[in-house]
Amino acid sequence: MFASPWLVGFLVFQAYPILISAYYSLTDFNLFQAPRWVGLANYRLLFSDERFYKSLYNTLYMTVFGVPLSLLVALLCALALNMEVKGQPVYRALVYLPTVVPVVAATYLWRWLLNAQYGYVNQLLGLLGLPQPLWLDDAAWTKPALILMGLWLVGGTTIIYLAALKEVPKVYYEAAALDGAGWWRRLWHITLPAISPVTLFQLIIGIIGSFQYFTQAFILGQERLNTPSGGPEDSLLMYGLYLFQNAFVYLKMGYASAMAWILFLITLGVTLIILASSRRWVYYEGE
Amino acid sequence: MGWQTGSGITRRQLLVGLMAGAVGLAGCGGRQPAATGTPGRGGRATGRRVTLRFSYLWTGPEAKALERLIAKFNESQDRILVQGVSNPDTQKQLAQMSSSSGFDISDNFGSVVGSWASKGIIRPLDEYIQGDKYDLSDFVPAALDNMKYEGRIYALPITVHTLLLLYNKQLLQAAGLQDPPSTVSELATAIERLTKLDPKGNIQQLGLGLPSYLAFVYPFGGSWVNAQGEPWPDNPANVRAISFVVDHIIKKYGVEAIKRFQSGFGEYASPQNPFYVGKLAMTIDGEWQAQFIREYAPDLEWAAVPLPYLDGKPELKGSTEISTSMFFIPSNSRHPEEAWEFLKYLVSREAMLEFAYALANLPARRSLLDNSKFGQIPGFKPWLESLRSPNLHFFPNAAWAAEYQTELTSAFDKINNLKASPAEAMAEVARKMRQRVRE
Numbered sequence: 001m002f003a004s005p006w007l008v009g010f011l012v013f014q015a016y017p018i019l020i021s022a023y024y025s026l027t028d029f030n031l032f033q034a035p036r037w038v039g040l041a042n043y044r045l046l047f048s049d050e051r052f053y054k055s056l057y058n059t060l061y062m063t064v065f066g067v068p069l070s071l072l073v074a075l076l077c078a079l080a081l082n083m084e085v086k087g088q089p090v091y092r093a094l095v096y097l098p099t100v101v102p103v104v105a106a107t108y109l110w111r112w113l114l115n116a117q118y119g120y121v122n123q124l125l126g127l128l129g130l131p132q133p134l135w136l137d138d139a140a141w142t143k144p145a146l147i148l149m150g151l152w153l154v155g156g157t158t159i160i161y162l163a164a165l166k167e168v169p170k171v172y173y174e175a176a177a178l179d180g181a182g183w184w185r186r187l188w189h190i191t192l193p194a195i196s197p198v199t200l201f202q203l204i205i206g207i208i209g210s211f212q213y214f215t216q217a218f219i220l221g222q223e224r225l226n227t228p229s230g231g232p233e234d235s236l237l238m239y240g241l242y243l244f245q246n247a248f249v250y251l252k253m254g255y256a257s258a259m260a261w262i263l264f265l266i267t268l269g270v271t272l273i274i275l276a277s278s279r280r281w282v283y284y285e286g287e
Numbered sequence: 288m289g290w291q292t293g294s295g296i297t298r299r300q301l302l303v304g305l306m307a308g309a310v311g312l313a314g315c316g317g318r319q320p321a322a323t324g325t326p327g328r329g330g331r332a333t334g335r336r337v338t339l340r341f342s343y344l345w346t347g348p349e350a351k352a353l354e355r356l357i358a359k360f361n362e363s364q365d366r367i368l369v370q371g372v373s374n375p376d377t378q379k380q381l382a383q384m385s386s387s388s389g390f391d392i393s394d395n396f397g398s399v400v401g402s403w404a405s406k407g408i409i410r411p412l413d414e415y416i417q418g419d420k421y422d423l424s425d426f427v428p429a430a431l432d433n434m435k436y437e438g439r440i441y442a443l444p445i446t447v448h449t450l451l452l453l454y455n456k457q458l459l460q461a462a463g464l465q466d467p468p469s470t471v472s473e474l475a476t477a478i479e480r481l482t483k484l485d486p487k488g489n490i491q492q493l494g495l496g497l498p499s500y501l502a503f504v505y506p507f508g509g510s511w512v513n514a515q516g517e518p519w520p521d522n523p524a525n526v527r528a529i530s531f532v533v534d535h536i537i538k539k540y541g542v543e544a545i546k547r548f549q550s551g552f553g554e555y556a557s558p559q560n561p562f563y564v565g566k567l568a569m570t571i572d573g574e575w576q577a578q579f580i581r582e583y584a585p586d587l588e589w590a591a592v593p594l595p596y597l598d599g600k601p602e603l604k605g606s607t608e609i610s611t612s613m614f615f616i617p618s619n620s621r622h623p624e625e626a627w628e629f630l631k632y633l634v635s636r637e638a639m640l641e642f643a644y645a646l647a648n649l650p651a652r653r654s655l656l657d658n659s660k661f662g663q664i665p666g667f668k669p670w671l672e673s674l675r676s677p678n679l680h681f682f683p684n685a686a687w688a689a690e691y692q693t694e695l696t697s698a699f700d701k702i703n704n705l706k707a708s709p710a711e712a713m714a715e716v717a718r719k720m721r722q723r724v725r726e
Contacts, residue, residue, distance in 0.1 A: 031385045032407045032618070117551035137546045139704065224555070225344060226376040233704055234697065248382060250690065251406060 025257035035254065042258035052259070054234050055242035058143065062238070063210040066147045071202055074154040078161035079191075092162070096155035107219040110149050111136065121148075136220055139233040146216055146236075157202055164198040165191065196282040204271055211267050214240035239263060336368045337625045342383065342390035345646075346375045347556060348582065349575075352645035360632050367625045384408050384617040391620040392630060397433035397444065397611035398682050398692070404436035405686035410616045411439040415627045425636075427674070430611045430651045433681055442613035443634045446648035448573045449607050449673045450502045452595065456588040458492070458568040467569075467592045471507070474595040475535050481568035482540065490540055490548040496561065496570040497532065497545070500699050501692075502608035503571070504528040505680050506596040511691075512683045518691055518720035520698075521713040529702060529709035542705050558583040574670035578647030581665060591669040593676070605676030611651065649674060687723050694719050 025042055027035035046052050077095055081088060098106070113119045114135040122132040133141040172190045181189070192199075221229040221236045228249045230237030239259070247256035345353055350373045357371045372390075374380065383389025385408075403409045416423065423431060423440075430444040454467045462481050468474040478494030485491050504510070509524035519525075537545060552566065553559020556579065562570045563584035571594065580587055596603040614633055616626045632638055636652060640660065643650040647664050649671065650656065656674060661667055673679075682688065698712040707715070 030406050115550055116547055134543065134546050134550065137550050138543075226378050228378065228693075233700055233706060248385075249378060250693070251381075251385075 021257045021260060024254050025261050027254045029253040029257075030251040031253055032251070038254065042255050043262075045255065046258055046262065051230075051234060051237065051242060055230075055237045055239045058235065058237055059211060059213060059239040061143055062146060062213055063207055065143075066150050067203065067206040067210050069147060070150055070154050070157065071199065071206065073151050074157035074202075075161055077154060077158040078165055079187075081158065081162055082165045092159070095158050098152050099155040103215050104219060106152075107149070107216045110145075110216075111220060114145050137232060139231070139235040142220070142231050142235040146213075146220075149216060157206075160198060160202065161195065164195040168194040193281075193283045197284055200274070200278050200282050204274055207270060207274070208267055211263060211270075212240050213238045214244065217241050218244070336365060337622050339367055339369045339392065339622055339625050339629055340390040341369050341371045341629070342374045342380065342393045343371060344373075344375050344377070344380070344394055346373050349646050352642055355645075356633065356638050356642060359638075360629060367628060369629055381408075384619060386619070388619055388621055389617065391622050392614060392616050392626040394445070394612060394614050397430070397442065397613050398684060398688055400434055400441050400613070400615075401436050401684040401686050402689040403615075404439070404441045407618055409441050410618050410620065410623060411441055412443070412616070412627070412630075413439050415624075416440065419631070421631065425652045425654050427651050427653055427656075429609065429679065429681065433611045433684055434613055436684065436686075442615040443630060444611040444613045444651035445634055445639060446612045446643050446646070447651050447674070448575075448610045448612070448649065449670055449679065450499075450571050450573055451591040451593060451607065451669055451673060452569060453562065453572055453576060453589055453591045454569045455562070455565060455567075456590060458565060462568075467590070468595045469592065470598045471531065471595050472598050475531070477569065478535055484540070484544075488541070488544060490544050492566060492568060493536075493540075493545075493548060494568050495536065496567040497536065497549075497703065498571040499608075500525075500529050500532070500702075501682060501695070502594070503532065505606040505608060505678065506594040506603055507531070508597060508600060508603055508606075510680065511695075516683065516685065517724060518683070518687070518717065520695065520716040520720070521710070526709045526713055529699075529713070533702060533705070533709060537703060537705060542703070556583070560584070562589075563587055574649055574667065575647050577664050577667040577670070578645075581647075590666060593669070593673065603678060605673060606678035606680070607673060607676070609674075609679040609681055611681075612648070687720070690723055691716075691720055 024035060026037065026039055028038045028041075029035035081092055081095065085091070113121050116122060116132070116134040116137055119135070121135070125132045133144075135141050135145045168191060172194070173186060176186050176190060217231070217236045217238045218241055221231040221241070223229045228245045230241065230245075243256050243259045243263070246252045246259065341357065343350070343353060350371075354371055357369050361368055377395070380393060380395070400409070404411070415421070426444060427447060430447050431440075434440050434442045434444060452467065458481060459467065459477075462477075464477055464480060468477045474495070481492065481494035482490065483492040501511070504522075504525045507524045507528035509522050509528050511519065511522075511525070513519040513522075548566070552561045553564070558564075560579070560583065561567045562572070563580065576591075580589060593605050594607050596606060614630050616623050616630065620626050633642075634651070636655065639650050639652055640655055640658060642648075643655070644660050644664070647667055650658075656671060661671060683691070685691075694716045698707070698716050701707040702709055702712050
């Protein structure tokens with residue numbers, strides 16, 4: 001009886017939508033008329049849809065390049081912040097500050113920062129004598145632009161890593177210092193294994209989040225009157241964005257539901273693989 | 288909580304569930320509150336005013352003109368109170384029509400009638416037209432046809448639009464051109480003489496702004512559908528028209544140079560519009576530019592001429608794309624009868640004249656085409672004349688029109704990036720549409 005509020009919530013907001021979306025994925029449903037049963041046709045159409053593969057490629061690109069890179073940068077920032085420097089709280093706040101900026105406002109700001117002619121990013125590159133790509137107008141540079149924007153937001157991961165770094169027992173470092181280990185060996189053999197549970201967590205969360213990448217791609221791809229767009233040559237067409245377009249712009253809800261279930265299976269598969277592999281590189285305290 | 292086996296699995300279920308949940312709730316015609324709601328929706332009881340929600344895509348000065356009409360309507364009677372809101376967002380518009388209640392009347396382009404009517408999103412108006420014995424004969428016939436799907440009328444047109452070639456008089460004179468181009472070959476010469484590069488190869492002035500291919504194919508004898516009304520993107524005339532732009536502009540000056548040039552353009556509806564500031568010597572645009580230029584660049588010396596036609600084919604003179612702006616009543620409107628009353632007002636002679644004049648749009652009523660008021664808008668005459676041409680083409684109004692446009696836009700993007708030749712890209716669209724139309 002005391003569980004009933006949670007139970008009702010679970011059934012209405014989680015179980016029912018999950019089951020009904022599985023049903024919709026087997027129908028042709030345009031939101032205005034009753035769903036029409038089509039069996040596995042949506043899935044078959046998906047596998048022959050070129051934009052489906054493009055969106056999958058774009059999303060995997062963001063995941064494969066974006067997630068490890070942001071973890072690496074976050075770790076470097078945390079290591080830097082862990083050093084005994086004056087004004088450390090100020091630096092910590094500065095690193096974390098970008099994550100507090102609302103993501104939509106920040107994305108519009110970045111849209112102007114990355115402007116090929118007037119944006120500050122290209123002006124800075126110009127000062128340094130580096131080539132200035134067309135960023136959001138060039139299909140080859142739109143995803144690197146997104147990754148750049150993502151690196152600006154490593155503050156959250158940095159703070160978590162910082163906490164983990166402070167948890168590493170000092171005795172290990174002292175023992176290593178006694179044995180004459182340099183900073184690289186200390187990093188590789190002590191620090192990284194000690195924080196590996198955090199890395200595992202961040203990796204899985206990062207990958208799941210990356211598979212659902214939507215907001216920045218949606219905003220940067222916007223055109224007049226908010227007509228749907230995937231950016232130049234569909235280079236900004238993320239899986240989540242294509243799903244959204246299918247559902248709410250082309251009114252192919254069944255098709256979109258099928259896409260959602262495929263994403264579920266992919267995410268499930270990848271997570272299980274990572275968890276299985278984690279036994280080899282993650283060290284938990286007390287082992 | 289027992290279901291927390293691993294954070295990954297739960298989060299995924301939650302997010303998939305939430306997404307599907309939002310869909311499910313919407314699909315059930317759920318209990319979502321009205322998006323642009325007003326309290327006190329008023330009832331059928333005498334003395335209580337019915338509040339009509341009117342969401343429209345126009346903004347800025349065009350929205351102000353519309354609000355003046357709304358105020359007039361509200362003052363003229365006390366049965367209906369119209370509340371207008373500017374929502375220049377086509378996705379939001381569609382989302383509101385799929386919820387339990389959104390707005391009661393709105394506007395869009397006639398090209399959506401086919402796909403929306405086929406899905407039951409908008410309400411047919413035949414019963415209201417017959418009930419009031421409403422006279423449709425004054426509407427421009429082609430515009431009215433654009434409002435029909437399977438023989439029923441789903442909207443009424445307020446304005447029509449055609450595209451012409453606008454040119455900057457000073458820049459043309461400076462380049463030694465006495466007259467604006469009237470044929471395709473003259474256009475090619477003009478573009479070359481009007482494009483200026485700096486020593487590094489960056490574009491400083493472009494002869495012709497990249498046109499919309501949807502309109503550009505018509506003066507070449509192109510068409511987007513064949514005689515049976517089926518999609519025909521790979522019509523050889525279409526490919527020829529698109530190749531003209533690719534060869535004379537994109538390949539000639541380079542994709543990167545053009546993109547760099549375009550990224551520095553100012554806002555379309557502002558004094559920094561690239562045509563107003565001389566970055567583009569010529570551009571293909573619609574009749575509303577007469578008002579825009581009057582407002583944003585009153586000192587600009589400009590004029591409009593028909594789109595240059597293919598040499599040796601004078602029968603193609605005056606070819607251009609025509610489109611309509613219309614008002615419709617969504618199926619989920621709560622006050623369709625009152626919405627119909629307001630709709631009739633909006634497309635009445637007086638209101639249409641005032642609105643069309645304020646926006647410098649072409650009116651959709653034949654009796655207004657000769658109205659002297661339009662003579663007060665400088666530079667507007669060529670567009671009124673353009674309506675007399677027999678070569679006006681609508682984009683097809685079929686149920687698959689929206690998907691056709693999406694595929695074409697995608698193909699145009701590839702073509703403009705030189706990732707596919709016009710022939711290849713159009714053949715690809717043809718293949719995809721053959722599949723789609725068969726479904």
